[in-house]
Amino acid sequence: MKKDARLSETEEGTVLYGVDPIIIGDRFGIDYIHSYAQDSPFFAGLSKGKLLGSRCPGCGYVYATPRGSCMECGSKTEWFELPLEGRVHTFTTCYLGSEAFLGEAPFTLILVEFEGANTLFLSRLAGADPEEMKIGMQVKARFRRKCTFRPTDVYFVPYEGDDQRRR
Amino acid sequence: MREVYIIGGGVTKFARARPEADFRLLVKEAFDRAVEELPGPGRDKIDGTVCSYFSDYFTRQLMAEAMVQDYLGLCPKPSRRIEGGGASGGLCLHAAWEAVASGRMEVCAALGFETMSRVNTAKGNELIALASDTNFDFPVGGFYTGYYAMMAQRHMHEFGTRAEQMAMVAVKNHGNARFNPYAQAPAMLTIEDVRSSPMVSTPLTVLDCSLMSDGAAVVILASEDAAHGLCSRPVRITGVGSAGDTMRLADRPHGKVVPLPHENKDDYEGLKYPGVHSFRGGRIAAKTAYEMAGITDPPGELDFVEIYDSYTSSEIQGCEDLGLCRYGDGGRFVESGAPFMPDIDYGLKFRGEGGWKSVPVNPSGGLLACGHAIGATGLMQAVFAFWQLQGSIGKHLGDSTLQVRNARRGLVHTHGGTGTSVTVTIIEAVS
Numbered sequence: 001m002k003k004d005a006r007l008s009e010t011e012e013g014t015v016l017y018g019v020d021p022i023i024i025g026d027r028f029g030i031d032y033i034h035s036y037a038q039d040s041p042f043f044a045g046l047s048k049g050k051l052l053g054s055r056c057p058g059c060g061y062v063y064a065t066p067r068g069s070c071m072e073c074g075s076k077t078e079w080f081e082l083p084l085e086g087r088v089h090t091f092t093t094c095y096l097g098s099e100a101f102l103g104e105a106p107f108t109l110i111l112v113e114f115e116g117a118n119t120l121f122l123s124r125l126a127g128a129d130p131e132e133m134k135i136g137m138q139v140k141a142r143f144r145r146k147c148t149f150r151p152t153d154v155y156f157v158p159y160e161g162d163d164q165r166r167r
Numbered sequence: 168m169r170e171v172y173i174i175g176g177g178v179t180k181f182a183r184a185r186p187e188a189d190f191r192l193l194v195k196e197a198f199d200r201a202v203e204e205l206p207g208p209g210r211d212k213i214d215g216t217v218c219s220y221f222s223d224y225f226t227r228q229l230m231a232e233a234m235v236q237d238y239l240g241l242c243p244k245p246s247r248r249i250e251g252g253g254a255s256g257g258l259c260l261h262a263a264w265e266a267v268a269s270g271r272m273e274v275c276a277a278l279g280f281e282t283m284s285r286v287n288t289a290k291g292n293e294l295i296a297l298a299s300d301t302n303f304d305f306p307v308g309g310f311y312t313g314y315y316a317m318m319a320q321r322h323m324h325e326f327g328t329r330a331e332q333m334a335m336v337a338v339k340n341h342g343n344a345r346f347n348p349y350a351q352a353p354a355m356l357t358i359e360d361v362r363s364s365p366m367v368s369t370p371l372t373v374l375d376c377s378l379m380s381d382g383a384a385v386v387i388l389a390s391e392d393a394a395h396g397l398c399s400r401p402v403r404i405t406g407v408g409s410a411g412d413t414m415r416l417a418d419r420p421h422g423k424v425v426p427l428p429h430e431n432k433d434d435y436e437g438l439k440y441p442g443v444h445s446f447r448g449g450r451i452a453a454k455t456a457y458e459m460a461g462i463t464d465p466p467g468e469l470d471f472v473e474i475y476d477s478y479t480s481s482e483i484q485g486c487e488d489l490g491l492c493r494y495g496d497g498g499r500f501v502e503s504g505a506p507f508m509p510d511i512d513y514g515l516k517f518r519g520e521g522g523w524k525s526v527p528v529n530p531s532g533g534l535l536a537c538g539h540a541i542g543a544t545g546l547m548q549a550v551f552a553f554w555q556l557q558g559s560i561g562k563h564l565g566d567s568t569l570q571v572r573n574a575r576r577g578l579v580h581t582h583g584g585t586g587t588s589v590t591v592t593i594i595e596a597v598s
Binding site for chain 1: 227289292296308309318320413416418421
């Protein structure tokens with residue numbers, strides 16, 4: 001036993017915001033080892049310029065955002081390739097946002113509807129000013145050249161294509 | 168199931184920051200107010216607690232519910248956490264109701280808090296957005312105001328709702344809050360103030376959005392026997408309903424409206440439902456609670472509603488989900504003046520048309536003006552409803568302006584996610 005034992009000192013100090021009450025800076029961060037698991041083929045698809053959705057072999061429900069299991073009947077779904085053109089179902093331009101995306105503001109979010117799909121797909125829209133945005137406008141998928149295996153590897157731009165039937 | 172009563176309620180003032188009190192002390196402040204009207208040492212009558220707080224990231228303290236229980240001096244009584252995003256407080260109220268209704272407890276305290284000032288606003292929005300699909304939604308630009316804004320935009324497209332009608336909700340709720348000393352942001356606003364405030368996410372401006380807050384709220388529930396022994400003016404919970412919907416807005420079905428008893432199915436011919444313009448969870452939670460309480464004509468049988476107005480648009484959508492007006496009429500319902508307090512001057516001219524009955528919506532000021540300390544919010548709404556039905560608003564707020572005349576039956580509505588988890592609770596005065 002050592003009576004003169006000491007814990008080591010550090011020179012880190014502490015960020016102090018106030019003393020009454022005492023308010024200090026305190027960091028909390030985690031690096032995850034995140035598996036896309038059953039959603040993996042979607043992200044692999046983005047790296048090949050493909051937009052993959054899910055189709056239910058049991059009831060025929062078609063998902064524009066993939067899900068491994070059908071919410072209508074519980075069957076295991078199958079992957080299929082979505083068309084790369086769709087329409088804006090709704091939109092918003094964000095001037096503020098979460099800290100992670102503040103540097104990208106303003107950015108426009110859209111929910112895309114595809115011919116023949118029962119559900120929608122959330123994405124970013126580039127190339128249109130907020131005042132040019134309209135529900136029903138035609139949009140086309142573009143893929144980032146350098147993929148990051150994030151859903152933002154695909155985004156949409158305005159597109160003047162053949163007129164399709166609106167949802 | 169046994170009848171369940173509310174016998175006590177307490178809230179802290181909601182504020183942008185309460186650095187002088189941590190989550191335990193905030194709950195203690197609300198708890199002491201809730202038990203002070205009970206006879207004897209009120210604390211001793213409590214058999215156990217349920218506690219709601221939304222985010223581990225805001226609190227950065229796991230098992231915080233146990234620490235609250237500990238701080239209140241309620242060990243070794245049972246406690247557990249209830250969490251469901253913004254619906255946490257409403258779900259917590261239901262958990263306490265279940266504890267008493269089942270006979271497990273005679274008296275159960277529902278505790279709720281959130282301490283959101285511990286991060287900056289942008290980080291706060293990020294922590295909230297983690298309650299969206301982190302594979303497909305969050306990385307695209309995760310931001311709840313953005314999600315609700317897309318729903319508002321579709322509501323405008325589908326039904327012709329206008330931003331000015333949404334702004335009237337902000338005028339109403341901030342206006343009501345002028346008479347509520349617990350509210351974070353009382354203000355006399357104009358439609359122009361709301362529309363000219365900084366744009367957050369089109370069409371929602373800063374004043375269309377609720378506030379981040381530090382705060383706590385406590386509701387004490389009891390069985391019939393306990394209630395009459397402990398409280399001179401208990402109120403009764405006569406209906407509870409909760410329902411959910413898909414986490415991702417993109418997955419919402421485009422099917423058929425679920426009608427309430429006073430609605431005609433044919434009115435909604437051709438309307439794809441819920442899509443992203445309406446909240447199926449809110450409708451089904453309401454339908455369940457109405458059936459339990461025996462309500463067949465909600466606007467005629469409710470005297471006031473505390474709705475989860477995280478955004479002005481979601482109050483309009485919520486009024487429709489609850490059947491206060493038909494789907495699509497929410498904007499005109501607001502314009503008619505029906506959800507405003509009849510005796511308060513808001514500086515607005517109402518159209519008075521549409522034939523809607525007066526049903527004050529968010530007489531307290533709602534989340535828009537009282538603030539939104541997520542885990543506490545649903546319980547805060549329930550405390551204000553409790554005081555309304557006791558007729559004790561004047562006593563508790565020091566001003567009876569917000570007392571709804573002859574308040575016999577009220578409704579409390581909470582939302583988690585984008586209507587991903589919704590609770591409805593019907594509370595009635597006891598004659």
